Every structure is written in structure tokens, then in C-alpha cells.
Amino acid sequence: MKTQCTSTKQRVLQTLGFFGLFMTFAMSVTPMYAQTAERTVAGVVNSIDGPVFGATVMLKGTAIGAISNEKGEFTFPQELQENDVLVVSYLGYETDEVTITGNTTFVKPFLEDIPIVIIAALRTKTAETSSDKIPN
């Protein structure tokens, strides 16, 4: 009887031991995995006119972002992982999207010029009232 009790106790202890080992292993593996998948990303935003000061760099689908400094440089405030997309924009330039791949830690978005045609002709007739609309 005594022997039986002991073996039951042993089995419980053994199970607990295995569970403890498993948990220790699981907990030590997860942070290691996270460390390799997530990383700090920095970059520099350029355009045909040179580095872009004040460009917004946002994580697509969120309101999390950074603003580039006078050298066009930025460091994203949140760690990023593979397939995250950064949307880089500045008024007057085409918006660029950069996808984080592999071990990307530095990105170089380039903002193309917008092929926009500025038009706004004055009326060929003199306005008769002060409240007339005119094409701006």
C-alpha cells in the first residue's frame, strides 16, 4: 500500500517536472523567436529635390508613425516585422510604400515628383458682381 502511494506521488511529481521543463523551454523559445522576427527599422527619405524634411512614415493601417528630420532620416518608433508596410508621404510628391522583408533594418523610400499640371485661368470677362465664383 505504502509502495503504491509512493509511486503515485512520484508519477505526479514526474508529470509536474515535465510540465515545468516544457514551460521553461517554451518561455525561453518565444522571446528568442520574437527577437529574430521583430526589429527596429530606420531609414532616409529622398526625392528628386534631395532629402525630404517632414515626410510622414506610417505603418499601413495604423496611426503609428514617424516624421523625417532635416536630413530625411527617421527611426520608426515601433519594432516592425516581415510584411509590415510603411507608407511614406509628403504633400506634393507621390506616396511610396515600403514592405519590410527578410532582415530589413534600413529603408530608403524615394518620393517621385507628381506629374501635375497647374491650371487656373482668369475669366475673360469682367466680373459684374463681387460674389461670382471664379475657377481658382
Added chain:
Amino acid sequence: MRNYILILSFTFTLSSHAQRSDFKEINFQRADNIANQYKGEELYNLPLLVHNLTAPLHTDVERFRAIYYWVCHNISGDYDLMYRTDRARKNLKNDPESLAVWNATFKKEVFVRLRNKKETLCTGYAYLVKEMSNLAGLECEIVNGKGPTNKMKFEDLDGPNHSWNAIKLHGKWYLCDPTWSSGVIDMSAFLFEFNYEDTYFLMEPSTFAEDHQPLDTRWLLLAQDTLVIMTVPKVKVSSRVTIKQ
């Protein structure tokens, strides 16, 4: 039978012009309130502004409404930019190369003034509505063409003088004119006055065409008329079948 009903309903969908009344069930008050809440915001962080304007709204048309309403209540028309554009375009009319150089330089100034002072001309309004809509994930285009005002006619204009927008909402293209919605320039003082005109928001295309003639006539959005003519027999056939059943 089911197929005929599908054809019938599809035909009716095509036959209606894309206009504001398509969204009768939507109350734009929430979108307008959100736009008012962010009145006076700067353009330095456009994605964040777009996020703030659109995130609490549930439909694309409301998201677009918030953007449109915000632009029309926060961006002023600029007579100086307009006057200089007109003068340059007239002077360089016969010199396309110089005109291109002028445009490349001048557009930078237009964007700087829009960003820093929130003042612009029609191209800037149309650009901003397009850019903000795109950031909100909506398809939006700039449409250039003639926009006669006062007692002018299309024939009085030498070339395109105006820009507006086409916006795709729930699978259909709609027209709007943020410049003319925003306000007027008081010609006695050459100053802009905000005076929101709601009729240019998703205006019915045939009414819009009365004072908007796009360079690319596809943007009249009257092409759906052709579809109506083409699909009329189908309606009759399917109606007859429905009655028989």
C-alpha cells in the same frame, strides 16, 4: 428566371446616374461633425489627419464626405496664385518647353503654400482631395477641363481652366468640385471667403456637365446613358418573363 431577375436588377443599377441621392439612407452629420472637430488642423501630417477624419466612420461615402467637408472648410482659394498662373499660361502659350519649365517650378511653390498656409488654387484643391482619399484607401482622380463661371460659356475659354475630382464609391464613379464648394473670391477686394456650397458634392453628372467640360470626355460620366440604351431591350424581355410567371 433567377437569371432574368439578375439582369433586370443589374440593368436598373446601370441606368441610374451616380449621384448623391444614391446615399439617401446615409446621414452625413457624423462625417461633418468629425470634420468640424478637426477644423484648423495643419497639413504637416496628412496620414494622421486622414486617419482622424475617417477612422470613426463606417462607410466609404462617409469617409469621403469627412475629407471633402474638411478640405472645403479649411483650404482657402488664393487669388495671387491664380492670377500668376493665368498670366504665365497666356505669355507662354506658344512656347511649350518654357511652359513645362514654368509648371515644374511653380507647382513646387503651389505645394509649399498649400502645406504651410492652406491656400491654393483649383489644382491644389483637387490634388488634396485626391491625396487624402487615396490615403484613406479610396480611388480618386483629378479631372482637368473647362469650368466657365458667371455669364461665360465654354467657347469663351481658350483651354482648360479648372480642376475637379472623380471619386469611386461602392463601385461607381461620382463627381464633385471642392473648389467651387469651398467659397468665392470677392472680386472687389480679391479676397477669398468661405461659403460652403453643398450642391457640388456628388452632383448628378448631367447637371455637373452644365458648367464642367472635362478634357477627357469619359469623365462626364454620362457614358452610363449608352448602357441604358443598350440594355433597354433586356429590361423589356425580362419584364415580360416576370409577368408570365
